[in-house]
Amino acid sequence: MKNLQHYDFSKRFDDVPLVGxxxxxxxxxxxxxxxxxxxxxxxxIDALVESATGALKSEGTQALQYSGGPGQQRILEWIRQRSQLRAIQVNTDQIMITSGSNQGIDLVARTLTDPGDSVWVEAPVYFGALRAFYLAENQLSAFPVDGDGLRVDLVESALIEAAAGKRPMPKFIYVLPNYHNPAGIRLSVERRRKLAQLAYAYNVYIVEDDAYVELNFTGEFWPSIYSFGPERVIYLSTFSKIVAPGIRMAWVICQNPDVLSKMKIIKTEGLTSVLMQEIVSDYLEKNDFExxxxxxxxxxxxxxxxxxxxxxxxxxxxxxxxxxxxxxxxxxxxxxxxxxxxxxxxxxxxxxxxxxxxxxxxxxxxxxxxxxxxxxxxxxxxxxxxxxxxxxxxxxxxxxx
Amino acid sequence: MKNLQHYDFSKRFDDVPLVGxxxxxxxxxxxxxxxxxxxxxxxxIDALVESATGALKSEGTQALQYSGGPGQQRILEWIRQRSQLRAIQVNTDQIMITSGSNQGIDLVARTLTDPGDSVWVEAPVYFGALRAFYLAENQLSAFPVDGDGLRVDLVESALIEAAAGKRPMPKFIYVLPNYHNPAGIRLSVERRRKLAQLAYAYNVYIVEDDAYVELNFTGEFWPSIYSFGPERVIYLSTFSKIVAPGIRMAWVICQNPDVLSKMKIIKTEGLTSVLMQEIVSDYLEKNDFExxxxxxxxxxxxxxxxxxxxxxxxxxxxxxxxxxxxxxxxxxxxxxxxxxxxxxxxxxxxxxxxxxxxxxxxxxxxxxxxxxxxxxxxxxxxxxxxxxxxxxxxxxxxxxx
The missing domain is CATH 3.90.1150.10 (Aspartate Aminotransferase, domain 1)
Incomplete structure (x- = not known):
């Protein structure tokens, strides 16, 4: 072991806890x-065995290459159709596959903000999102939730203050509208609509993390925030809760092509495993999702x-x-x-x-x-x-x- | 479509080209x-079909969960043993799996540097690495290669200048020693040794990108730069060229636990697909790699x-x-x-x-x-x-x- 001089690593990211x-x-x-x-x-598991075999045998040559095979487009098409049930009208070129939703949150934060920019969150808030915002070196403010979700009235008051120069205007507001992690509640439809209106009025984005939307115990779906403000809402959801976390596959929906292309640039691993995309595509095609x-x-x-x-x-x-x-x-x-x-x-x-x-x-x-x-x-x-x-x-x- | 106000996205990452x-x-x-x-x-393909089936059937319950199964440790052990052939002595806790080498380069750059820090590269240099350094907002200088690889003599002269305050000292030097992308050449053993010595003397890191090491047409292996300077070399290699790119799996070897834990923090997708790790582990176990x-x-x-x-x-x-x-x-x-x-x-x-x-x-x-x-x-x-x-x-x- 050599006698090493002191080396200064990046000064960022020092005190970001790994998990709860x-x-x-x-x-x-x-x-x-x-x-x-x-x-x-x-x-x-059995269906995934079938699909892994099917995908490798039919599309293996492409699926094992950097650029992948036809499954990528099929997954986008599945997401497009499924999103309609959440009142989301979208084209497949407005959807980007990520390696889990946490990666999507990180990419969105780094695309929408520079270090020092303000981001508003709920209190309590999913700690994985907090980590991403700390990494993006955002300034954070939190707004409480009640039984109907985020107190949008308090958000509006704060936006009025920000517009008057009394506090920094946020670049975006991070909201988890369905079966909140950790609070378990849903954001009321009226508040969803209001939040979208505020996004336009104050020129901020809403980042809507909808990881749990499919796990609905009542059968009654409420329209997404995105449906009320497609130009100012970036929507995230995931296969982690409805297929399996180990496949590491989620998605981001965004109308703005500049945001998507910037996110693709900073997603340095390139495409999310194209072999896994081929397997999941095969799975979605051959199995009745309902x-x-x-x-x-x-x-x-x-x-x-x-x-x-x-x-x-x-x-x-x-x-x-x-x-x-x-x-x-x-x-x-x-x-x-x-x-x-x-x-x-x-x-x-x-x-x-x-x-x-x-x-x-x-x-x-x-x-x-x-x-x-x-x-x-x-x-x-x-x-x-x-x-x-x-x-x-x-x-x-x-x-x- | 609403009439949207102008929104300022992140000012970074504007002019980074996606690919060649x-x-x-x-x-x-x-x-x-x-x-x-x-x-x-x-x-x-056939062996991967077997392994996908085997991994899902035997480890599916764990492999589909966030935290994954035993394959992760088995892959690390395979890498540990294989690395010995490259004169690399390492423990499995000094190896980190990444979703491709480009992700590893990005994580290393963001861990070793802050925006504005200097990084030195070869000329010509792999454009994927360049992208990562642009994204990390590094200041870049390039040093020519000849038939024996990077002109380490010119690097040394520049380090002497940097030590004298005439130019910024680099945080690291990025080198691709075997079958250079794009230059096709190898860095001579003498220059490898010298480069490692310079890393200690001037307190910089060498980032050794060894993506092609296994594709050796002569059968004669040269020791890695890492072998001459394990404390000041971060070593990257990948399964992309020896199994398939579509599995998106590569690794980083680093002796410093602080670097590895910081890299894990900014790797926001969490673990590289644990299902894919289980499949690759099964593949490596059941097939003779040679x-x-x-x-x-x-x-x-x-x-x-x-x-x-x-x-x-x-x-x-x-x-x-x-x-x-x-x-x-x-x-x-x-x-x-x-x-x-x-x-x-x-x-x-x-x-x-x-x-x-x-x-x-x-x-x-x-x-x-x-x-x-x-x-x-x-x-x-x-x-x-x-x-x-x-x-x-x-x-x-x-x-x-």
């Missing part, structure tokens, strides 16, 4: 209510029901929450002074993990809320996890010191 | 000597031979080149005043594409050299391509105006 603090405590036997993971049996989705939704709804019942049973009136009508997450609020970071510390010891609230806020301080994922564990395990968590909580209430 | 200019002219019937693509029959590689090398050597012979036959003494002893590319130099950009314009009309020299230089002006890929086309097509190209050239010599 809860993930570090995982071990065998842990009940992972932290994981926003699909449940393992939801994966269409038939695939229906048991998936049933599975998640049952897990949600079990979690809700267990919370009522074991916590009683000690906690409050909005019942999620879709998605993966339930956001649990404790009495004001509870410190869920300390609660996590103890909970992990008895074998239950969750993500403590502070991972979802800009301030990074302990909070009295936490995220539970009902997506990954089976029903019996979910009930057991809530029971254990409640026992830990009731044994000693972890107040903020 | 030659790619735009492709059409059916074109002889693509531009493409640095493996030849289609080199892909192990048996796979041997016909591949034979195939590329035959193509190289045909191209070299055709150049002698159809160009005679009009052009000069170093015979590549491996890799994909042959770098052809024309008489001084020839403008290969104009030659390309005419050549495409008769159905032959290549990449004109200017794509590989910082100055971006027409040059008298060009890159031919012998990797993609079969032997008959290569001969036909060179014949047509020579005919175009001889009909009218395209001098710089």
């Amino acid at each position: 603090s809860a993930f570090s405590g995982e071990h065998p036997g842990m009940i992972p209510l932290a994981f926003g993971f699909p449940y393992p049996k939801s994966f269409p 038939n695939h989705l229906e048991p998936l939704i049933t599975g998640y709804r049952m897990r949600r029901d079990v979690m809700v019942e267990a919370i009522h049973e074991f916590f009683g009136d000690e906690v409050s929450f909005e019942k999620p009508e879709g998605g993966f997450f339930l956001w649990l609020t404790f009495p004001t002074k509870t410190d869920t970071t300390r609660l996590l510390h103890e909970s992990v010891k008895v074998g239950v993990s969750f993500v403590d609230g502070k991972a979802f806020y800009l301030h990074g301080k302990p909070t009295n809320d936490l995220r539970l994922a009902f997506s990954f564990c089976d029903e019996i395990t979910i009930r057991e996890g809530i029971q254990k968590l409640a026992a830990v909580y009731k044994k000693q209430k972890y107040f903020i010191r | 200019s030659a790619f735009s002219g492709e059409h059916p019937g074109m002889i693509p000597l531009a493409f640095g693509f493996p030849y289609p029959k080199s892909f192990p 048996n796979h590689l041997e016909p591949l090398i034979t195939g590329y050597r035959m193509r190289r031979d045909v191209m070299v012979e055709a150049i002698h036959e159809f160009f005679g003494d009009e052009v000069s080149f170093e015979k590549p002893e491996g890799g994909f590319f042959l770098w052809l130099t024309f008489p001084t005043k020839t403008d290969t950009t104009r030659l390309l314009h005419e050549s495409v009309k008769v159905g032959v594409s290549f990449v004109d020299g200017k794509a590989f230089y910082l100055h971006g002006k027409p040059t008298n050299d060009l890159r031919l890929a012998f990797s993609f086309c079969d032997e008959i097509t290569i001969r036909e391509g060179i014949q047509k190209l020579a005919a175009v050239y001889k009909k009218q010599k395209y001098f710089i105006r």
